[in-house]
Amino acid sequence: AQSVTQLGSHVSVSEGALVLLRCNYSSSVPPYLFWYVQYPNQGLQLLLKYTTGATLVKGINGFEAEFKKSETSFHLTKPSAHMSDAAEYFCAVSPSRRSGNTPLVFGKGTRLSVIA
Amino acid sequence: EPEVTQTPSHQVTQMGQEVILRCVPISNHLYFYWYRQILGQKVEFLVSFYNNEISEKSEIFDDQFSVERPDGSNFTLKIRSTKLEDSAMYFCASSEKVFTAEAFFGQGTRLTVV
Numbered sequence: 001a002q003s004v005t006q007l008g009s010h011v012s013v014s015e016g017a018l019v020l021l022r023c024n025y026s027s028s029v030p031p032y033l034f035w036y037v038q039y040p041n042q043g044l045q046l047l048l049k050y051t052t053g054a055t056l057v058k059g060i061n062g063f064e065a066e067f068k069k070s071e072t073s074f075h076l077t078k079p080s081a082h083m084s085d086a087a088e089y090f091c092a093v094s095p096s097r098r099s100g101n102t103p104l105v106f107g108k109g110t111r112l113s114v115i116a
Numbered sequence: 117e118p119e120v121t122q123t124p125s126h127q128v129t130q131m132g133q134e135v136i137l138r139c140v141p142i143s144n145h146l147y148f149y150w151y152r153q154i155l156g157q158k159v160e161f162l163v164s165f166y167n168n169e170i171s172e173k174s175e176i177f178d179d180q181f182s183v184e185r186p187d188g189s190n191f192t193l194k195i196r197s198t199k200l201e202d203s204a205m206y207f208c209a210s211s212e213k214v215f216t217a218e219a220f221f222g223q224g225t226r227l228t229v230v
Contacts, residue, residue, distance in 0.1 A: 036221070041223070042223055043119075043120065043122075043207065043221040043222045043223040043224055044159075044207060044209075044221035045221070046218050046219070046220075049218070090159060092159075103149065103161035103164055103172060103174070104151075104161065104219065105161070106151075106158050106159035106160070107158065108157065108158045109158075109159070
């Protein structure tokens with residue numbers, strides 16, 4: 001079975017500091033990986049995704065993530081945090097690349113706080 | 117920008133009552149999903165829907181749940197007899213193709229069963 005582990009339910013950084021949100025996954029087949037963000041009172045918005053090709057993927061709002069197969073990780077980073085980055089971040093894995101319409105498996109989420 | 121819309125944003129219901137959560141997916145999307153998130157827990161898959169039928173469902177999606185696309189635009193989730201443990205945020209999502217494409221999520225409906 002596929003699973004996602006997000007280390008740290010709450011991460012707090014200073015404005016301008018590096019953001020690092022950790023995600024490790026378990027999958028029996030090559031995964032597709034996603035990061036979603038949820039701002040207060042809003043839905044889930046796709047930040048970025050890895051399917052094939054380059055392992056470093058860039059997303060919206062200056063975020064990027066690197067797929068490391070050897071470490072089964074897909075950590076999310078941003079060089080310099082902004083106050084507007086405060087939100088809940090979810091890592092997700094798609095279980096199978098062979099089967100269409102497969103559901104996403106989500107992690108528990110990490111709440112990012114940015115301190116002025 | 118096209119978006120998935122869900123109504124209501126918050127629903128309070130008494131235990132044992134039926135509730136219908138409504139979603140309007142993005143118009144050219146073909147795949148539809150319901151997820152839920154119990155407070156403090158993971159976002160969990162409930163069901164996926166394609167070509168007017170359920171294509172996959174989780175163990176959570178038991179006989180108390182049903183989905184429907186009644187009129188070609190709405191996508192509904194019905195819970196026949198709500199239980200306290202059904203209290204959660206329910207998210208609808210849609211995608212144009214399979215999940216390798218971007219799935220667009222609605223803002224969610226917070227269901228509170230009292």
